[in-house]
Amino acid sequence: MPNTIKPLGLGIASRRVLSDVVTDDLRQAIVDHELEPGRRISEDELAAQMGVSRGPIREALARLEREGLITLERHRGARVASWSGQDIDEIYSMRSVLEELAIEWACKNATVADLAAMDEVLTRYSKLTDKQRTPKEVSKIDLEFHSALFASAHHDRLFKAWEVMRSQIHAFLVYTWSQDDKVNKEFLPMWGPDHLELLEIIRAKQTTKAKAVIHEHVERGARRVIVHFKETPTVNASKKKR
Numbered sequence: 001m002p003n004t005i006k007p008l009g010l011g012i013a014s015r016r017v018l019s020d021v022v023t024d025d026l027r028q029a030i031v032d033h034e035l036e037p038g039r040r041i042s043e044d045e046l047a048a049q050m051g052v053s054r055g056p057i058r059e060a061l062a063r064l065e066r067e068g069l070i071t072l073e074r075h076r077g078a079r080v081a082s083w084s085g086q087d088i089d090e091i092y093s094m095r096s097v098l099e100e101l102a103i104e105w106a107c108k109n110a111t112v113a114d115l116a117a118m119d120e121v122l123t124r125y126s127k128l129t130d131k132q133r134t135p136k137e138v139s140k141i142d143l144e145f146h147s148a149l150f151a152s153a154h155h156d157r158l159f160k161a162w163e164v165m166r167s168q169i170h171a172f173l174v175y176t177w178s179q180d181d182k183v184n185k186e187f188l189p190m191w192g193p194d195h196l197e198l199l200e201i202i203r204a205k206q207t208t209k210a211k212a213v214i215h216e217h218v219e220r221g222a223r224r225v226i227v228h229f230k231e232t233p234t235v236n237a238s239k240k241k242r
Contacts, residue, residue, distance in 0.1 A: 018056040023063050025050070030069045030080055031171045032136065037082035067167040083168075085226060091168055092222035096215055098161055099146070103198070103214045105153035107207040114152035118199050121145045125192055133188055135177030143170050145195050152202065172225045187224070 026046070029035045043057045050057070061078050064070040068091075071079045083091075106114070121144050128137065143166060150162045177188070194217065201210045 018052050019059040019063075022046075022050060022052060022056045022060040026060055026064060027067070027069060027167055030064070031167065031174055033171075033175060035080050037080055039080045040076075041078050041080065043077065064167075067164060069167050069171070081168075083172075088172070088222065088226050091165060091172075092218060092225070095165060095169065096218040096222075098158065098165070099149075099214045099218050100211045102150045102153045102155070102158055102162070103202065103210040104207055105155050105158070106149055106202045107205045107210050109154040110152040110202050114148070115199065115203055117148045118145060118152065118195075118202075121148060122192060122196055122199065125195075135174055135188075138188055138191055139170060139173035139177060142173060142191065142195075149198070149202070173221075176225050176227075 026035070035041065041061075043054050043061070046057045047054045061070050061072060065072050065078075069081050071081050073079060121141060125133075125138070125141050147162070147166065150159045153159070197213065198210070198217070201213060
């Protein structure tokens, strides 16, 4: 028999656009590893648990497939994505190219409002206590900063490409920073200074330096992730019994 989905604390969807609610809640469950990589998920179970019809569930799964968090298999339904070392290499090599282009365009196009948006993210981070600087919270702020950086490039197609990858990177960050106390002790205290450097380079319009710094920034992230995020898909209970 297939695994039943454990209660995720998702609750009944609100009256906001249901597909958006379902998508947001499922995305968060995957990013937080409540729904583990490789797990098959049932539209009927999700619909019953969240108090919605299968329509919003189906739309949410399709959107999450486009984000790389869900795999839809013909005649077999949906499965939470899992990532191999090669997958991570592909994702981070793509991220490196996108981030370099984003910071290049940001150096040319960032407005006062764009710089203020990135600065506001850094200010919120600086106000967190050590106890509040959890992997989950810092990863959320990290994605907000990089999304603001991409927005400051004023390159619509580039921003859309970033949106496709963003959720996968979020999953990597939460998982990696949750697994390694050494990473937490060495990296998390440097999050603020590292990102402040990026902001100041953009403010100074130092394009050549910006591309070099963001390249190393992404490479460091890839090295941390690859140590911990070679996922092994969950095996169905029926297969274990064979």
